[in-house]
Amino acid sequence: MKKNLTNSRNVALLVAAGLLAGTGTAVADVTPSPTASPSATAKPLNEYQKAKAAYSEAVQAYIANRKSSHAQYKAAMESFSTARKAYNDARKPILETFKSELAAAKSAREAAITAATTEEAKLAANTAHKAAVAVATAKRDAAITALGAAPVAPAKPVLGTKPTPPAKPTKAAKAS
Numbered sequence: 001m002k003k004n005l006t007n008s009r010n011v012a013l014l015v016a017a018g019l020l021a022g023t024g025t026a027v028a029d030v031t032p033s034p035t036a037s038p039s040a041t042a043k044p045l046n047e048y049q050k051a052k053a054a055y056s057e058a059v060q061a062y063i064a065n066r067k068s069s070h071a072q073y074k075a076a077m078e079s080f081s082t083a084r085k086a087y088n089d090a091r092k093p094i095l096e097t098f099k100s101e102l103a104a105a106k107s108a109r110e111a112a113i114t115a116a117t118t119e120e121a122k123l124a125a126n127t128a129h130k131a132a133v134a135v136a137t138a139k140r141d142a143a144i145t146a147l148g149a150a151p152v153a154p155a156k157p158v159l160g161t162k163p164t165p166p167a168k169p170t171k172a173a174k175a176s
Helices: 008-027 047-115 119-147
Strands: none
Touching: 047 119
């Protein structure tokens, strides 16, 4: 069987394709005609819309306050951290000296107690140890007082209360 190019099905497809291709360009307009746009008429705001706008402004102010307070607190914490580190670095040699004086007093007491043969000698060694501890403690306290007061951590910022959103109006019940 020989295929016939002009059978009815092929003809129908070619006609449909031609119609679709031809109508696409014929329908399109090159320049659109100007149309009158509807004028923008602003409706007056109701009470809920006004409250919602005020709420939005209050939220923006709250956020701005929170960000600035957090930035100030962060800067204060950084300066506090630096000051605390410097203070602790200055205290470290004082505390090391105090510990070495206590260790020396303890070793002197132990040596005196092992060498002592009487109770009075042991009592004198303990008394000398207590006096050495008191002197070392007084020296340590004076040196720490000379450093000045320890830095104080900044207080966390008080942000205030978060704004509350306005209550949505309720729809009136339909009367039947």
